[in-house]
Amino acid sequence: MPDTVINVQNLTRQFRRTTALDDVSLEVPAGIVMGLVGGNGAGKTTLIKHLLGLLKAKTGSVHVFGLDPVRDPVGVLGRIGYLSEDRDLPQWMRVDELLNFTQAYFPNWDPAYATELRETFDLDPKQRVKSLSRGQTARLGLLTALAHRPPLLVLDEPSSGLDAVVRRDILAAIIRTVADEGRTVLFSSHLLDEVDRVADRVAMLHNGRLVLSDNLQTVLDGHSRLTLRFAEPCETRPSLPGALSCDGSGHEWTVICNGQIDELRAAATSQGAEVVEQAKPSLDEVFVARVHQGRSPLDLNTEVNP
Numbered sequence: 001m002p003d004t005v006i007n008v009q010n011l012t013r014q015f016r017r018t019t020a021l022d023d024v025s026l027e028v029p030a031g032i033v034m035g036l037v038g039g040n041g042a043g044k045t046t047l048i049k050h051l052l053g054l055l056k057a058k059t060g061s062v063h064v065f066g067l068d069p070v071r072d073p074v075g076v077l078g079r080i081g082y083l084s085e086d087r088d089l090p091q092w093m094r095v096d097e098l099l100n101f102t103q104a105y106f107p108n109w110d111p112a113y114a115t116e117l118r119e120t121f122d123l124d125p126k127q128r129v130k131s132l133s134r135g136q137t138a139r140l141g142l143l144t145a146l147a148h149r150p151p152l153l154v155l156d157e158p159s160s161g162l163d164a165v166v167r168r169d170i171l172a173a174i175i176r177t178v179a180d181e182g183r184t185v186l187f188s189s190h191l192l193d194e195v196d197r198v199a200d201r202v203a204m205l206h207n208g209r210l211v212l213s214d215n216l217q218t219v220l221d222g223h224s225r226l227t228l229r230f231a232e233p234c235e236t237r238p239s240l241p242g243a244l245s246c247d248g249s250g251h252e253w254t255v256i257c258n259g260q261i262d263e264l265r266a267a268a269t270s271q272g273a274e275v276v277e278q279a280k281p282s283l284d285e286v287f288v289a290r291v292h293q294g295r296s297p298l299d300l301n302t303e304v305n306p
């Protein structure tokens, strides 16, 4: 197996006037959990569809296990467990029929693991898919993606529809187990705390652009949140070099920055502010700072598209 499982280079995708992906380059090494985050319409599903060969790269290139998913769908898809965002399962089948049907496509299907997952997910084998709740459908989709123990697991918004217990305890444990076995996971999410809990690396998409891609710990360690108290209330947002974002009002403002703390502290002091707190921001705060300030990723100080 190549060390790089997913290799996307300069991928751009246009849908009429919408740029769904804008010059995205992303490499995912084997054996890690990659969290793909972004708001609605950021381009997450479009990127995943390219990995599965459901969309052909018009500009740029996509390789999975060193293969082009459009030219070699058998070589790629046989090694991917995929949970689609819309959980499109055959409605007329019973749960056990769907499992038998799916098993036929995957020589590595593990029946004992499938049964274990079905019991963990509390799914009745005789129940029809069309009568399952949204959460049960999500569990069944996850089961079919997992039970052939794929080298690459691609989950599009896996938490959607799952209750908090399944999401926090079961899904997170499954994802970690898959990676601990040396397999690779790419999952998309707009829940940053979830990505924070399970991902090794994080890629942030915004309006089709990859604004940040790095090890999660590097991202968290590389950013700081400063709380500033100004002697005089500020009517407008203070201009502070190195600040990715600056929010607040009056005397108190909160700044997220990526390094450059000494310069920022000096600038704040010269503007009559005292730094009353310095802390590590959450991934959520880093994401908001990165995408909502209208700054080009090239202006930012962290590695982009490693």
Ligand code: ATP
Binding pocket: 015, 016, 018, 019, 020, 038, 039, 040, 041, 042, 043, 044, 045, 046, 047, 085, 190
């Ligand atoms: P969400 O979290 O809401 O599912 P996403 O990050 O998965 O969003 P995409 O589904 O990849 O986003 O969509 C990215 C952009 O491309 C959106 O503006 C969407 O409307 C547009 N888009 C996606 N597929 C098509 C299509 N087949 N035709 C036209 N526009 C499309």
